[in-house]
Amino acid sequence: MSTLTEVVTTAPSRRRRPAADRLRGPAERVKAVGATALLWILVLAFGFPLLWFLLSSFKPAGDLFSYPLTLLPERWDFSGYATAWSSYDFAGYFLNTAFVAVTTTALTIVASACTGYALAKYDRWWLKAFFICILATTMLPTEVILSPTFLVIRDLGLYNSLWGLVIPSIITATGIFMFRQFFLTVPDSLVEAARIDGASELRIFARIMIPIARPIIITLAIFSFQWRWNDYIWPLIVLNDPGKFTLQIAIQSIVGAENVNWSVLLAASVISIIPLVIMYVVFQKYVMNADINAGLKE
Structure with a gap:
């Protein structure tokens, strides 16, 4: 029933x-x-x-402002790319920009990871105060610190040097904040267990923390590379030798005082963004598919 x-x-x-x-x-x-x-x-x-x-960028200069405007070129013209690459020494500009971007990105990741780990896993009052000071720098416009930074670079003898672009850009509050917030999610029991097993702090950092922080490393690498590749104001202030110019300054030099060769300028701009597109296509899958919490369950 x-x-x-x-x-x-x-x-x-x-x-x-x-x-x-x-x-x-x-x-x-x-x-x-x-x-x-x-x-x-x-x-x-x-x-x-x-x-x-x-x-x-594939249109002749005379067709760029013709009326009516057309999306597709009536006649495909690649002369702008040839002129931009051969007449303006773009190979040298690429090497300069690649050196600055790659070197700064590598040093930024190392410095940010070390600082973030110390701020997350060491309980000291002065470290907390130091972290607040780091965050306070994000409230300052970049233009405010350009003058004192330039004076320091000049006194160090790094004016008109590529290292003068690299060194001031190594420490970023964004990178430190990203690593600190990630390392805070790592259980302290994991670190304590490694210490009990006799692992040194350097070994814990290099063999445990860095591997599980790969998503943060790749994300910061993409951001940092993009920042340095597109940087314009600071290289314009520091560099004086045309042979050391980066891509952004080289593109600006195409703009003449009285006229602008638009086909060359557009072609040079397209060339300058190709490495950024390639980097995003290669690494975005690691960021999108990464399991940030892998191995962090207590």
Whole structure:
């Protein structure tokens, strides 16, 4: 009898579940379609100017301002790329920019990881005060510290040197904050267990902390490389020798006082962003697919 009662009482609810699922299904599909449409609108809003910029680099200079405007070039012209690469020593500018970006990125990751680990795993009052001071620097505009930084670089004899671009950019509050917040999520029991086993602090940092912080390392590497590759103000202040110019200064030098060779300028701009696109395509999958909490369960 009790079994029959259970069947009778549960049967209506079982019959209602498919109906509820049918009601919920269309609503979820409408939301999915709306979200997809919004994403496509954003893609078009951000992608159309970039597409126009890319296709315009293949147009002759006379067609860039012809009316009516056209998206596709009527005649594909690659002379702007040839002129930009051969006439302006872009190979040298690439090497200078690559040296600054790669060296600064590597040193930034090392310095940020060491500082973040110390701030996260050592309980000292002065370290907390030091971290507050680091965060306070983010409230200062870059222009405020340009003058004192330049005086220090000049007194160190690094004016008109690529190392004058690298050294002031090694320490970043953003990188330190990212590593500190990540290392705070690592259980202290993991560190204590390693210490009990006789591991030194350097070994704990190099063999335990660094491997599990790979997502943060890759993310900061992408950000830092992008910052240094696109930097313009600081190289413009520090560098005086055209042979040491970075890409951004070289592109600015294409702009003449009276006229602008737009086809060469657009081609040079496209060339300058190619390494950033390649870096994003190669490393974005590691950031998107990384399990940040892997191995951190207590």
